[in-house]
Amino acid sequence: xxxxxxxxxxxxxxxxxxxxxxxxxxxxxxxxxxxxxxxxxxxxxxxxxxxxxxxxxxxxxxxxxxxxxxxxxxxxxxxxxxxxxxxxxxxxxxxxxxxxxxxxxxxxxxxxxxxxxxxxxxxxxxxxxxxxxxxxxxxxxxxxxxxxxxxxxxxxxxxxxxxxxxxxxxxxxxxxxxxxxxxxxxxxxxxxxxxxxxxxxxxxxxxxxxxxxxxxxxxxxxxxxxxxxxxxxxxxxxxxxxxxxxxxxxxxxxxxxxxxxxxxxxxxxxxxxxxxxxxxxxxxxxxxxxxxxxxxxxxxxxxxxxxxxxxxxxxxxxxxxxxxxxxxxxxxxxxxxxxxxxxxxxxxxxxxxxxxxxxxxxxxxxxxxxxxxxxxxxxxxxxxxxxxxxxxxxxxxxxxxxxxxxxxxxxxxxxxxxxxxxxxxxxxxxxxxxxxxxxxxxxxxxxxxxxxxxxxxxxxxxxxxxxxxxxxxxxxxxxxxxxxxxxxxxxxxxxxxxxxxxxxxxxxxxxxxxxxxxxxxxxxxxxxxxxxxxxxxxxxxxxxxxxxxxxxxxxxxxxxxxxxxxxxxxxxxxxxxxxxx
Numbered sequence: 001x002x003x004x005x006x007x008x009x010x011x012x013x014x015x016x017x018x019x020x021x022x023x024x025x026x027x028x029x030x031x032x033x034x035x036x037x038x039x040x041x042x043x044x045x046x047x048x049x050x051x052x053x054x055x056x057x058x059x060x061x062x063x064x065x066x067x068x069x070x071x072x073x074x075x076x077x078x079x080x081x082x083x084x085x086x087x088x089x090x091x092x093x094x095x096x097x098x099x100x101x102x103x104x105x106x107x108x109x110x111x112x113x114x115x116x117x118x119x120x121x122x123x124x125x126x127x128x129x130x131x132x133x134x135x136x137x138x139x140x141x142x143x144x145x146x147x148x149x150x151x152x153x154x155x156x157x158x159x160x161x162x163x164x165x166x167x168x169x170x171x172x173x174x175x176x177x178x179x180x181x182x183x184x185x186x187x188x189x190x191x192x193x194x195x196x197x198x199x200x201x202x203x204x205x206x207x208x209x210x211x212x213x214x215x216x217x218x219x220x221x222x223x224x225x226x227x228x229x230x231x232x233x234x235x236x237x238x239x240x241x242x243x244x245x246x247x248x249x250x251x252x253x254x255x256x257x258x259x260x261x262x263x264x265x266x267x268x269x270x271x272x273x274x275x276x277x278x279x280x281x282x283x284x285x286x287x288x289x290x291x292x293x294x295x296x297x298x299x300x301x302x303x304x305x306x307x308x309x310x311x312x313x314x315x316x317x318x319x320x321x322x323x324x325x326x327x328x329x330x331x332x333x334x335x336x337x338x339x340x341x342x343x344x345x346x347x348x349x350x351x352x353x354x355x356x357x358x359x360x361x362x363x364x365x366x367x368x369x370x371x372x373x374x375x376x377x378x379x380x381x382x383x384x385x386x387x388x389x390x391x392x393x394x395x396x397x398x399x400x401x402x403x404x405x406x407x408x409x410x411x412x413x414x415x416x417x418x419x420x421x422x423x424x425x426x427x428x429x430x431x432x433x434x435x436x437x438x439x440x441x442x443x444x445x446x447x448x449x450x451x452x453x454x455x456x457x458x459x460x461x462x463x464x465x466x467x468x469x470x471x472x473x474x475x476x477x478x479x480x481x482x483x484x485x486x487x488x489x490x491x492x493x494x495x496x497x498x499x500x501x502x503x504x505x506x507x508x509x510x511x512x513x514x515x516x517x518x519x520x521x522x523x524x525x526x527x528x529x530x531x532x533x534x535x536x537x538x539x540x541x542x543x544x545x546x547x548x549x550x551x552x553x554x555x556x557x558x559x560x561x562x563x564x565x566x567x568x569x570x571x572x573x574x575x576x577x578x579x580x581x
Contacts (some may be wrong), residue, residue: 002027004026013290019401020386033293034314034319034404034422035413037307037417039121039416041415046060047071048190049077050068052068054107055108061456064410065103069109070103077104080357080368082254084098084099091385092384092390093398093408095225096353096365099353099354105410106344109121111124113125116128122135124136124357127491128143130142131146137150139491140153140155141151141153142154142487143155144157144512148160154504160172165495168180168515169269173541174186176446181269182194182195187201190203190241190242191204191244192249194209195208197209199220201227202230204249204252213226213230232501233502234502235453235456235505249362250394250567252569253570253580254568254569255576256527256570257561264279267536267561268281270282270286272285273289274288275287275288280292280293280561283296283297284296284297285297287300288302289303292306293305294307295307301313303316305318305319308321308324314327315327321336324337327339329403329404330343330345330381333346335348336349338350339354341404342355345357350374350380362374364377364381386400392407393407411437414439419481420580422521442483444485445468446468447466447468448469448470453469457496457501464488464493465493470485472506473507480505480510481509482510484507486506486508488503521561522561526558527560527564528570529554529572530570531571533547533549533553533554536571537553543575547575554575556572556575
């Protein structure tokens, strides 16, 4: 019901791809896509084909047919076996939802990967555990979207990292710990928005610096002596370091948007991209795009994409789709050309309303057609979708040009990716008429309380590998998909010892959600620069140099993902660069 503006450039895009303008606002469109992405929720299940015990994204109570990866990628079945004639007496969305219920789903989406456990959405990975949406990464544990990463733990959205721990959106780092939005760092810890730094600790907004502790410069000899006080193998010292780091974080101005090496862009966390508007967390070659969230690697001329890219163009309303051209309303697919309203398609072209197909063309609802039959039927189906729309239980109308109805998602609100970025409690979800899945009761026999863990990693012996450790949250209203308990794996313990890192006190899910607290939401607010002349408006920060506006308040305004309700000091580009660049 929210009013939204469709700009002339938007109409040009919709005309180019021959799709009607959207009837839902950008935020509702993002909600619909996030509801159709599953990431961290895992269940014990049985393969509906071979009968083996499996780990699955689908709960045992699901109405969907679920195959293990071996069976799903095997030759014993073909998606066209489930093909259906198009029924002009039913809405398209009803027919597609009926189809996806009978075609086998893949329990966990893994491609070209070896020796990986509890992973999904990964491609060309090796020896990884509990990794999601990873690409060509090795020996990674508890990571989300590691790309070309080695030997790293508890790090999300990192590229070209090696021996990285507790990082978020930080690229080309080696031997770093607790680094957020920091690139090109070496032998450092507790960094925010630092570039090209080495041997730095607890620093914010530094560029190409060495031997700094909490933004104070030291000589090499002084640094080596002072850093001994900050032994991150000691849990109590880690807690103290984080407290001091956050103090500096809140009293140091932030750039209104985290934008690096990009031109003509509006949004947040944008790297190496150009001509992008209302985009969040996009990287490396995203061009001429709008309403993009967590996508990159040569994504061009696309709108409304989440977790997509990898050499793709002309995507619209797409999730988890890579190496595609002219793919609209698709999810969890790759290597597509001219495909619409489909999911889990691989190496397909000219398909409409299809599910779980491989190496197919000219299919509708998984039924094979000749090229001539296909070209003749598609316009009739699109016209039918406009004339006979689907109406959901709240009376919302879905026609051709709209994404799949949220009530047709294969997962409940708290199972899907939306819970990570727009977290709601059960009562709130029900009030919004979304579905909720009650998580299974956890009855782990805790053998070690977190309060009884050794304070220092040097005091941890191998017996910890046999313990079931209580998560410090213990599932108590944290709303973070808490597993209530966790274990330490052999390679993980070796990593902590090698890196001199104290043992974690939270389960992997809670650790991930704690990292998410450090990012901005995919939303923009109109604000004014908080530079008041010689200091910030809240008097927390004194400027170090005279700005172009002199002693008078800066009058610059901008769109930022940092709301005015938050504590951060937010400067415009000119004021920020005057202080830190």
